[in-house]
Amino acid sequence: xxxxxxxxxxxxxxxxxxxxxxxxxxxxxxxxxxxxxxxxxxxxxxxxxxxxxxxxxxxxxxxxxxxxxxxxxxxxxxxxxxxxxxxxxxxxxxxxxxxxxxxxxxxxxxxxxxxxxxxxxxxxxxxxxxxxxxxxxxxxxxxxxxxxxxxxxxxxxxxxxxxxxxxxxxxxxxxxxxxxxxxxxxxxxxxxxxxxxxxxxxxxxxxxxxxxxxxxxxxxxxxxxxxxxxxxxxxxxxxxxxxxxxxxxxxxxxxxxxxxxxxxxxxxxxxxxxxxxxxxxxxxxxxxxxxxxxxxxxxxxxxxxxxxxxxxxxxxxxxxxxxxxxxxxxxxxxxxxxxxxxxxxxxxxxxxxxxxxxxxxxxxxxxxxxxxxxxxxxxxxxxxxxxxxxxxxxxxxxxxxxxxxxxxxxxxxxxxxxxxxxxxxxxxxxxxxxxxxxxxxxxxxxxxxxxxxxxxxxxxxxxxxxxxxxxxxxxxxxxxxxxxxxxxxxxx
Amino acid sequence: xxxxxxxxxxxxxxxxxxxxxxxxxxxxxxxxxxxxxxxxxxxxxxxxxxxxxxxxxx
Numbered sequence: 001x002x003x004x005x006x007x008x009x010x011x012x013x014x015x016x017x018x019x020x021x022x023x024x025x026x027x028x029x030x031x032x033x034x035x036x037x038x039x040x041x042x043x044x045x046x047x048x049x050x051x052x053x054x055x056x057x058x059x060x061x062x063x064x065x066x067x068x069x070x071x072x073x074x075x076x077x078x079x080x081x082x083x084x085x086x087x088x089x090x091x092x093x094x095x096x097x098x099x100x101x102x103x104x105x106x107x108x109x110x111x112x113x114x115x116x117x118x119x120x121x122x123x124x125x126x127x128x129x130x131x132x133x134x135x136x137x138x139x140x141x142x143x144x145x146x147x148x149x150x151x152x153x154x155x156x157x158x159x160x161x162x163x164x165x166x167x168x169x170x171x172x173x174x175x176x177x178x179x180x181x182x183x184x185x186x187x188x189x190x191x192x193x194x195x196x197x198x199x200x201x202x203x204x205x206x207x208x209x210x211x212x213x214x215x216x217x218x219x220x221x222x223x224x225x226x227x228x229x230x231x232x233x234x235x236x237x238x239x240x241x242x243x244x245x246x247x248x249x250x251x252x253x254x255x256x257x258x259x260x261x262x263x264x265x266x267x268x269x270x271x272x273x274x275x276x277x278x279x280x281x282x283x284x285x286x287x288x289x290x291x292x293x294x295x296x297x298x299x300x301x302x303x304x305x306x307x308x309x310x311x312x313x314x315x316x317x318x319x320x321x322x323x324x325x326x327x328x329x330x331x332x333x334x335x336x337x338x339x340x341x342x343x344x345x346x347x348x349x350x351x352x353x354x355x356x357x358x359x360x361x362x363x364x365x366x367x368x369x370x371x372x373x374x375x376x377x378x379x380x381x382x383x384x385x386x387x388x389x390x391x392x393x394x395x396x397x398x399x400x401x402x403x404x405x406x407x408x409x410x411x412x413x414x415x416x417x418x419x420x421x422x423x424x425x426x427x428x429x430x431x432x433x434x435x436x437x438x439x440x441x442x443x444x445x446x447x448x449x450x451x452x453x454x455x456x457x458x459x460x461x462x463x464x465x466x467x468x469x470x471x472x473x474x475x476x477x478x479x480x481x482x483x484x485x486x487x488x489x490x491x492x
Numbered sequence: 493x494x495x496x497x498x499x500x501x502x503x504x505x506x507x508x509x510x511x512x513x514x515x516x517x518x519x520x521x522x523x524x525x526x527x528x529x530x531x532x533x534x535x536x537x538x539x540x541x542x543x544x545x546x547x548x549x550x
Contacts, residue, residue: 410514433514436514
């Protein structure tokens, strides 16, 4: 299992339930389950695969003073109920005091200071410092709104679904603490309406509160359509305001003009769960786990060629391989990993021994994003997988901006050609199109596809050469590995 | 949303400053518009069929 140094007990005699590595996945959306249970893949025997079957040795050993990584106990997953049910309000209140009542328009700097001292960064993908976001919104002229983003449009991610369906009160408490911090009198929780288990748990949790713990803050749920772009901040705000989950440009960013034109603090639900724990136990406790630079733990959705795919919790600074080990480790030899999800990048196996942080992954043009790791087995064709992911990007375009609509369509078609063999000049054409659409479109949706494609060209360089020479991998003709959901959903 | 529909009028009027990508959508150079081009850039802004072009003071 995971080898980490410097295990410390929790301070003040605090007793958390024993850690649970979640490997049952009934709480996950149907596409997620299909991703996890994908069994159609058959590793084809090929010389290229055989060459790649030996994993490289670690580049460094662990646990020197400079890169000390600590983990005490799973903090979020440790609170899960072992019976697989959502933790009810009474049980939750036994461990967590009720958040303070938010004073409309008058934030509480002490809460923001605690979040800042903890060093918490957003766990939704961008990794922005949470306290800085809070301070901007708290200092605005008009009373703000808190928007808890639980849409989790990233197809390969399931951690937010776990939090919403198993620990809804921790998330709601976090939203209420955030509301008190910024002086918000309204909280909106955005949940993907196709995720029935999470939706039901959140609705039930709010009903419990209505009965036993009526709040001065209005808490409502926004049931969002299952589209990737629907989780983008401005799209989410427009959905709450007008019922259309498409991004906007020029209307001001949500932290300036969001829900009802009021400054809106948009935070991922895992971030809010950490906020609730920091508020309860303090920044020093939060910093017990992780590294000096990146504090706390994070949830990871680990799938692909691992023995026990599922959601795990690891300290910041853990290596990718340590996180894979928490999910049972690689089930077959690997050739690469997709980190950050569909909206992420491929990294080579040598990167698996680096810390799974922004700094550790940066040399590969990757970042942890929302904590997705998909382990790609040696026999799969990385270019075929990439082509299907780029096609997904194209299908997920909101259809509002020309470069996104047409550029991604051409990019996807070109990638499919490359997966099947490709011809002279195709790779150059794809690179040129990538540069052409980068940074364009209102919500910069194409940027994700461009980053993914560039990482594929770097990590699967041998395959690119072979495919371009008309010698595609044998795997490119077999069943694909990563499950890609279809995009047959509306925007309302 | 970006209201541009790829008519390409802007690139015809100010080719020095606006090019079209492979799909007919404008690629506008970054930075301040040079004074000699200002008149034609204003002309392009007011002649955009989709009213998608704006000239901003910075």
